Amino acid sequence: MSPDLHDIWFVLIAFLWTGYFFLEGFDFGIGVLTKLLARNRTERRVLINTIGPVWDGNEVWLITAAGATFAAFPDWYATLFSGFYLPLLAVLVCLILRGVAFEYRHKRPEERWQRNWENAIFWCSLLPAFLWGALFANLVRGVPIGSDKNYTGGLMDLVSPYAVLGGVMTLVLFTFHGAVFAALKTTGDIRVRARRLAGVLGLATVAVALPFLVWTQAHSGNGRSLVAVVIAVPALAVALVMNRRGREGWAFALSGVTVAAAVAMLFLALFPDVMPSSLDPRWSLTAANAASSPYTLKIMTWVAVIMAPLIMAYQAWTYWVFRKRIGTQHIPEPSAH
Secondary structure, three states, X not given: XXXXXXXHXXXXXXXXXXXXXXXXXXXXXXXXXXHHOOXXXXXXXXXXXXXXOOHHHXXXXXXXXXXXXXXXXXXXXXXXXXXXXXXXXXXXXXXXXXHHHHHHOOOOOOHHHHHXXXXXXXXXXXHHHHHHHHHHHHHHHOEXXXXXXXXXXXXXXXXXXXXXXXXXHHHHHHHHHHHHHHHHHEOOHHHHHHXXXXXXXXXXXXXXXXXXXXXXXXXXXXXXXXXXXXXXXXXXXXXXXXXXXXXXXXXXXXXXXHHHHHHHHHHHHHOOEEEOEXXXXXXXXXXXXXXXXXXXXXXXXXXXXXXXXXXXXXXXXXHHHOOOOEOHHHOOOHHHO
């Protein structure tokens, strides 16, 4: 069993990243929509309140994915975080500022104070949504890695048309996912406008996602990744149909399937590599040569079996408790919050 544990942990880490983008995807989308959808401070507060009880729990998936990568694939973690240091630092700074903005925005009633924190929420949602797509596009395409498993390139090696397209794809897809979530969680005029905007964003997602997925499949794909593409594209199309019919629960579920299938497609195209070398395929990091010892993976597996169901059950309970819709009528004092 132990020789296959590294493959199992590759799948588990892929699952963690997929869960993170499914949840944080609409989270980022709501942040972007505070400028695109909300017409005033009251509506911005409505949107922020839709994710208020859950945004920090969504980021647990990122922490767990990063921690699992560090423990299960230390060479992958080291090369990834050294090679992608500046983009990942930008993501980290954005996530910190975004969390602070959620907590500090309502601490003072002055308009300038609240406007500045709202701007932070917008930009610190938009930038990570773009950077995550660009980073994963580079991960699949391959980056300069030497025979010693170290990244040998510079920042500009991470900038390419494919990476930019990947970043735009995740940005538009997450914003569409967020608009569908906003339609599901709000009531009144903002709900109607969220549904209308989701239709526009869905068409934009089709225009961007199709070229990216086809490009990825042509460059790095295989039979497994093609299955994910076949799932993602119809799911997005049906999500648009459900959104147009006002079936917001189905639309959100299917937009989530689209996000999950797109992320799964990247990992399926990547496997068995975890970080391909663009210099020489023999220098690529794989699930086998970048993994920890079998004993370490075995201990991690037992911990995951015990703890993962508890964490997922707790988060599901949180979403159930805060499942009701909200609207501007629930915001009695917009100027003070």
